[in-house]
Amino acid sequence: MLGNFTYCNPTRLYFGKGAVENLKSELANYGPNVVLVYGGGSIKKNGIYDTVVKILKECGKNITEDGGVMPNPTTEKLNEGARIARESKADLLLAVGGGSVCDYSKAVSVSAYCNEDPWEKYFIRFEEPSCKTIPVGCVLTMVGTGSEMNGGSVITNPAQKLKIGHVFGPEIFPKFSVLDPVYTFTLPKYQMVAGIYDIMCHILEQYLSGDDDNTGDYIAEGLMRSLVHSSLVAVKDPLDYEARSNIMWTATWALNTLIAQGKATDWEVHMLGQAVGAHTDATHGMTLAAVSMAYYRTILPYGTHRFARLAENVWGVDPAGKTPLAVAEEGLAAMLDWMKKLGLVLHLSELGVKDDMFEGLADSTAINEGGYKKLTREEVINIFKQSM
Amino acid sequence: MLGNFTYCNPTRLYFGKGAVENLKSELANYGPNVVLVYGGGSIKKNGIYDTVVKILKECGKNITEDGGVMPNPTTEKLNEGARIARESKADLLLAVGGGSVCDYSKAVSVSAYCNEDPWEKYFIRFEEPSCKTIPVGCVLTMVGTGSEMNGGSVITNPAQKLKIGHVFGPEIFPKFSVLDPVYTFTLPKYQMVAGIYDIMCHILEQYLSGDDDNTGDYIAEGLMRSLVHSSLVAVKDPLDYEARSNIMWTATWALNTLIAQGKATDWEVHMLGQAVGAHTDATHGMTLAAVSMAYYRTILPYGTHRFARLAENVWGVDPAGKTPLAVAEEGLAAMLDWMKKLGLVLHLSELGVKDDMFEGLADSTAINEGGYKKLTREEVINIFKQSM
Numbered sequence: 001m002l003g004n005f006t007y008c009n010p011t012r013l014y015f016g017k018g019a020v021e022n023l024k025s026e027l028a029n030y031g032p033n034v035v036l037v038y039g040g041g042s043i044k045k046n047g048i049y050d051t052v053v054k055i056l057k058e059c060g061k062n063i064t065e066d067g068g069v070m071p072n073p074t075t076e077k078l079n080e081g082a083r084i085a086r087e088s089k090a091d092l093l094l095a096v097g098g099g100s101v102c103d104y105s106k107a108v109s110v111s112a113y114c115n116e117d118p119w120e121k122y123f124i125r126f127e128e129p130s131c132k133t134i135p136v137g138c139v140l141t142m143v144g145t146g147s148e149m150n151g152g153s154v155i156t157n158p159a160q161k162l163k164i165g166h167v168f169g170p171e172i173f174p175k176f177s178v179l180d181p182v183y184t185f186t187l188p189k190y191q192m193v194a195g196i197y198d199i200m201c202h203i204l205e206q207y208l209s210g211d212d213d214n215t216g217d218y219i220a221e222g223l224m225r226s227l228v229h230s231s232l233v234a235v236k237d238p239l240d241y242e243a244r245s246n247i248m249w250t251a252t253w254a255l256n257t258l259i260a261q262g263k264a265t266d267w268e269v270h271m272l273g274q275a276v277g278a279h280t281d282a283t284h285g286m287t288l289a290a291v292s293m294a295y296y297r298t299i300l301p302y303g304t305h306r307f308a309r310l311a312e313n314v315w316g317v318d319p320a321g322k323t324p325l326a327v328a329e330e331g332l333a334a335m336l337d338w339m340k341k342l343g344l345v346l347h348l349s350e351l352g353v354k355d356d357m358f359e360g361l362a363d364s365t366a367i368n369e370g371g372y373k374k375l376t377r378e379e380v381i382n383i384f385k386q387s388m
Numbered sequence: 389m390l391g392n393f394t395y396c397n398p399t400r401l402y403f404g405k406g407a408v409e410n411l412k413s414e415l416a417n418y419g420p421n422v423v424l425v426y427g428g429g430s431i432k433k434n435g436i437y438d439t440v441v442k443i444l445k446e447c448g449k450n451i452t453e454d455g456g457v458m459p460n461p462t463t464e465k466l467n468e469g470a471r472i473a474r475e476s477k478a479d480l481l482l483a484v485g486g487g488s489v490c491d492y493s494k495a496v497s498v499s500a501y502c503n504e505d506p507w508e509k510y511f512i513r514f515e516e517p518s519c520k521t522i523p524v525g526c527v528l529t530m531v532g533t534g535s536e537m538n539g540g541s542v543i544t545n546p547a548q549k550l551k552i553g554h555v556f557g558p559e560i561f562p563k564f565s566v567l568d569p570v571y572t573f574t575l576p577k578y579q580m581v582a583g584i585y586d587i588m589c590h591i592l593e594q595y596l597s598g599d600d601d602n603t604g605d606y607i608a609e610g611l612m613r614s615l616v617h618s619s620l621v622a623v624k625d626p627l628d629y630e631a632r633s634n635i636m637w638t639a640t641w642a643l644n645t646l647i648a649q650g651k652a653t654d655w656e657v658h659m660l661g662q663a664v665g666a667h668t669d670a671t672h673g674m675t676l677a678a679v680s681m682a683y684y685r686t687i688l689p690y691g692t693h694r695f696a697r698l699a700e701n702v703w704g705v706d707p708a709g710k711t712p713l714a715v716a717e718e719g720l721a722a723m724l725d726w727m728k729k730l731g732l733v734l735h736l737s738e739l740g741v742k743d744d745m746f747e748g749l750a751d752s753t754a755i756n757e758g759g760y761k762k763l764t765r766e767e768v769i770n771i772f773k774q775s776m
Contacts, residue, residue: 001629001630001633002403002404002569002630002633002634002637003404004403004404004405004406004407005403005404006400006401006402006403006410007400007401007403008398008399008400008401009397010396010398011396012394012395012396013394013395013396014394015390015392015393015394015395015649015650016390016391016392016393016650017392018392019392022394181390212630213614213617213618213630213631213634214634215610215611215614215618215634215637215638215641216637218610218611218613218614219607219610219611219614219641220610221610221613222603222606222607222608222609222610222611223603223606223607223610225606225609226601226603226606226607229601230601230603241389242389242390242600242601243601245389245390245650246390246601246602246603249390249603249604249649249650250603253603253607253646258641261403261637262403262404262633262637
């Protein structure tokens with residue numbers, strides 16, 4: 001059954017080849033001071049930096065740079081970004097990069113004029129901003145997180161070994177996002193497939209929960225079918241525009257709140273994966289891939305019906321003459337086969353996890369209640385062990 | 389392939405039992421003068437009128453009534469509504485009803501301060517509003533058109549025997565819509581199933597076009613699967629909240645621009661059905677149902693591949709050992725079986741069409757180019773004949 005909800009997603013998306021040209025009309029909506037936020041500098045190699053700076057200058061903007069955003073943006077970097085935004089009197093934070101850069105920009109938006117410690121206020125106490133915030137715009141160069149059309153922002157506190165996400169309301173969503181599939185062509189294959197798995201995981205976190213009939217679950221199945229199809233094309237030919245554009249579009253709808261409306265969600269794979277990220281700084285999508293199978297095998301007995309539906313409707317398993325459990329397990333086997341075809345990391349040992357880290361990882365793992373089984377600490381440790 | 393597009397859908401939706409309570413906070417965003425727009429008066433029988441008026445009064449609004457909006461709103465009624473809105477200095481047009489009431493309110497929004505004949509400007513020349521417009525809000529009581537979250541507005545000119553839709557931009561979308569599935573419980577079965585078919589038809593108009601792989605088509609398949617499932621529950625038990633809520637949610641996503649992004653669309657069934665509506669004033673969804681099969685059989689040879697995909701992914705046809713044509717035809721047969729189970733009108737003769745009306749109907753039928761076959765006038769007439 002659909003529970004009650006309020007839905008509002010005001011982000012304006014410019015999608016397609018050359019979509020960055022739309023920046024010109026969008027920038028007219030904001031004042032002169034723009035903070036250009038980006039990551040490790042890949043946008044300087046592939047020309048996107050030059051393109052964006054040229055447009056900003058043509059539009060008469062004052063540019064302040066905030067580069068060097070790391071894959072797992074830290075509290076220290078956040079405090080620096082808040083200072084830069086405040087001191088430059090930013091009218092717009094323009095995030096040019098992937099999910100980390102966009103997530104970070106949203107955190108800067110709510111932190112620049114925050115009178116308290118932003119980490120404590122937003123990521124420990126999960127409060128909403130009570131201060132002035134700064135509009136965020138996004139030029140996406142990496143696909144996966146869905147950050148271009150949602151309020152999600154994940155920040156890492158290295159001292160506390162915690163990586164925590166806050167989902168802000170529509171007023172913090174990017175005002176606009178530029179989605180040009182061609183911008184993702186130069187991404188290394190490792191990053192591309194990590195992003196693809198992040199998308200799949202986002203959908204499954206929302207799909208593997210609840211027993212009820214819900215239109216959102218049917219939409220989720222459609223998104224997964226599209227993703228499986230396009231990912232297998234893209235992994236063979238990363239320059240296939242059709243596949244890359246569908247992956248980009250799927251990523252947006254996988255996590256822009258639609259398929260979660262009115263139903264329970266899980267998010268435990270993200271809790272496990274984010275613990276790994278906090279301890280190893282590994283690529284987000286790969287941390288999810290490495291822990292997924294052990295987690296799904298742990299909860300499958302508690303949600304067999306839904307895993308069987310997934311097997312049938314997404315992985316093409318023929319249920320004739322089989323028990324739901326057999327169908328469900330066949331579906332997981334098909335999913336594992338797909339993960340191997342993509343070349344995902346399937347072992348935590350490849351991400352820097354050591355045998356003496358399990359207790360610390362468990363300490364960093366939040367336990368959710370929305371899925372088919374609330375994990376015990378022992379189960380959490382076993383999942384990490386089985387994922388090695 | 390996904391073509392370039394801009395996506396923006398800013399409508400705020402309040403979904404679920406008792407969602408009308410959210411009107412109180414929403415109304416604070418608008419000035420004191422509200423025009424209450426409604427249809428034939430069913431909202432006075434089922435109590436929704438009293439509920440809304442009570443809230444409006446509690447919020448201190450001045451209420452001007454604009455009732456009597458007919459199922460196919462006319463140019464004459466539109467001119468009257470524009471005058472009412474202008475003379476009452478409306479700050480908000482609150483549409484309480486189904487798609488016709490919501491469509492009409494959008495037309496009033498762009499017509500109240502229009503210096504030209506609105507019919508000529510918007511529905512013949514398809515121009516965008518150049519005058520001040522009035523915000524529209526919606527309390528939905530009937531499901532099908534998707535008008536609660538899009539820019540569509542269909543108006544009928546009885547003198548010219550034309551029923552034409554204009555799709556306005558996001559600034560004309562309802563600012564908010566209240567979607568309470570319980571409000572649809574009292575709808576007569578005829579109206580309920582007509583709405584269900586309108587939803588299916590909206591999805592198919594966007595799905596039965598193009599050859600390319602597009603995530604939107606996968607989402608469309610999910611929506612159709614959900615609709616087929618829920619409609620068969622609802623037709624047996626109209627008070628099944630789960631089914632009615634999923635139908636309501638599916639209707640919104642069937643026509644809020646998402647599944648059409650980046651691809652061709654058809655809309656020829658609507659052109660044929662709207663011609664029937666202009667000549668007979670018949671219920672919209674039934675006009676679509678009556679002409680669909682003849683239309684689909686006409687274009688099937690030109691889009692066999694897509695009809696076969698539809699058969700397999702939505703109607704559950706097993707393709708093993710069959711030609712695509714056989715699969716496609718089996719899918720249409722399954723769809724016809726579903727239409728019969730719903731009790732849809734399958735013959736134009738039951739909607740008041742006579743044998744001497746075919747030429748006039750053809751005169752009123754616009755010929756689109758987005759589908760698998762651009763119809764000739766002879767084919768249009770044959771479709772009407774075969775639909776008798």
